[in-house]
Amino acid sequence: MNTRTFLCTLGNLGAVSALGPLSTSASAAAADPSLPHLTAELIWGTNGTPPPEKPLRPISPELATRLRRIFKWRNYFEIERKSFPVTASSPAKVEMSRECRLEVRQISPQEFEVQLFGKGVLVVKKRQRLETAESMVLGGDDKNDDAWFVILRHSRPEDLKSAK
Amino acid sequence: MPNMTNLSPSDLQAWVDGQLDPVTSQAVADLVQRDPQAQALAEDLRLLSHLVRDHEPAPAPLPVKPDYFWARIQEGIQRLDPDPDTDPTFDPPPSRAPTPASPSRWLAWLLPACAAIALLVWLPSRQEPAAPNPGSLADARSLPTQDSTTVTMVGHEIETPDTGMASLTFYSAQNAMTVVWLDRVDLL
Numbered sequence: 001m002n003t004r005t006f007l008c009t010l011g012n013l014g015a016v017s018a019l020g021p022l023s024t025s026a027s028a029a030a031a032d033p034s035l036p037h038l039t040a041e042l043i044w045g046t047n048g049t050p051p052p053e054k055p056l057r058p059i060s061p062e063l064a065t066r067l068r069r070i071f072k073w074r075n076y077f078e079i080e081r082k083s084f085p086v087t088a089s090s091p092a093k094v095e096m097s098r099e100c101r102l103e104v105r106q107i108s109p110q111e112f113e114v115q116l117f118g119k120g121v122l123v124v125k126k127r128q129r130l131e132t133a134e135s136m137v138l139g140g141d142d143k144n145d146d147a148w149f150v151i152l153r154h155s156r157p158e159d160l161k162s163a164k
Numbered sequence: 165m166p167n168m169t170n171l172s173p174s175d176l177q178a179w180v181d182g183q184l185d186p187v188t189s190q191a192v193a194d195l196v197q198r199d200p201q202a203q204a205l206a207e208d209l210r211l212l213s214h215l216v217r218d219h220e221p222a223p224a225p226l227p228v229k230p231d232y233f234w235a236r237i238q239e240g241i242q243r244l245d246p247d248p249d250t251d252p253t254f255d256p257p258p259s260r261a262p263t264p265a266s267p268s269r270w271l272a273w274l275l276p277a278c279a280a281i282a283l284l285v286w287l288p289s290r291q292e293p294a295a296p297n298p299g300s301l302a303d304a305r306s307l308p309t310q311d312s313t314t315v316t317m318v319g320h321e322i323e324t325p326d327t328g329m330a331s332l333t334f335y336s337a338q339n340a341m342t343v344v345w346l347d348r349v350d351l352l
Contacts, residue, residue: 044352066339066340066341069232069336069338069339070228070229070232070336070339070341070343071227071228071229072227072228072229079352097352099350099351099352100351100352116351118349118350118351119350121325121326122325123324123325123326123329123346123349123351124323124324124331124344124346125323125325126323126344128342131340133340134340134341134342135340135341135342136341136342136344137341137342137343137344138344138346139227139343139344139345139346140345140346140347140348140349140351141227141347142350142351142352143350147227148351148352150351
């Protein structure tokens with residue numbers, strides 16, 4: 001992804017965020033605290049600096065440390081973060097950006113089926129057991145030796161508070 | 165120096181590859197210039213050399229830092245065979261007899277060797293399209309992990325509809341992360 005495309009993506013996020021409540025099919029269930037809530041983060045990994053026109057928020061130091069222990073990139077910036085309820089009946093559809101969508105369905109109390117779509121096309125489908133303190137990381141390399149990450153984990157109380 | 169009246173194909177190959185000393189190389193060059201048959205063979209060898217070189221697969225960049233794996237291997241070795249000089253928690257059993265063929269010593273070498281082999285097998289396979297694996301949804305976590313730092317590399321537990329896409333999955337217990345790395349996916 002070159003810088004111009006990247007800035008366009010960021011610009012589109014405003015529209016995506018405005019449509020957020022509509023694009024998340026399970027939004028009606030969002031108020032139900034008995035449902036498991038997951039938090040998804042779309043992250044950009046780079047060894048460079050973010051474009052100055054659109055200052056990006058660095059991810060939490062704890063998550064950055066964990067990612068740096070595994071991956072070669074030093075800097076990680078949050079493009080989008082969304083918390084959403086997950087049900088077994090219908091998959092939660094979460095627009096992370098104009099090009100990136102997640103669909104997550106609960107299989108059992110700690111097991112989820114995750115589908116990642118890129119530009120409307122199914123990229124990967126995975127069944128994942130996700131304990132409370134654990135994360136699932138979907139990632140891939142990007143142009144200019146950068147990388148993208150979609151990180152899925154159980155929501156923490158502060159995630160749900162900031163989502164309200 | 166090869167006999168210029170009986171120049172073998174391997175001599176010619178060495179000349180094409182620039183492996184001859186200057187004197188021999190000049191002699192072969194003179195012969196090739198005079199002999200159309202040797203000239204044709206040299207041209208074929210040169211073409212073959214270029215074909216092989218031009219179509220060599222590009223080195224696959226590894227998204228995961230190499231020292232990540234080495235650190236895990238080192239931790240595994242230290243856990244299995246602690247160093248009494250550097251490990252303050254080391255408590256040798258009083259009646260422990262030195263046995264060169266003890267299982268822990270074997271494992272200390274076996275684990276890094278297995279990890280290195282897995283890495284070597286995985287790197288070339290990244291050049292080839294991933295085979296489709298419909299209906300093979302298993303969970304990386306369901307594989308046994310023996311300790312808190314085991315990295316489990318698994319495949320075939322995810323569906324990737326694009327057969328041209330390669331993927332790598334592993335679990336890092338230390339970072340409490342299951343990683344699915346996807347090649348050639350433009351998501352941003």
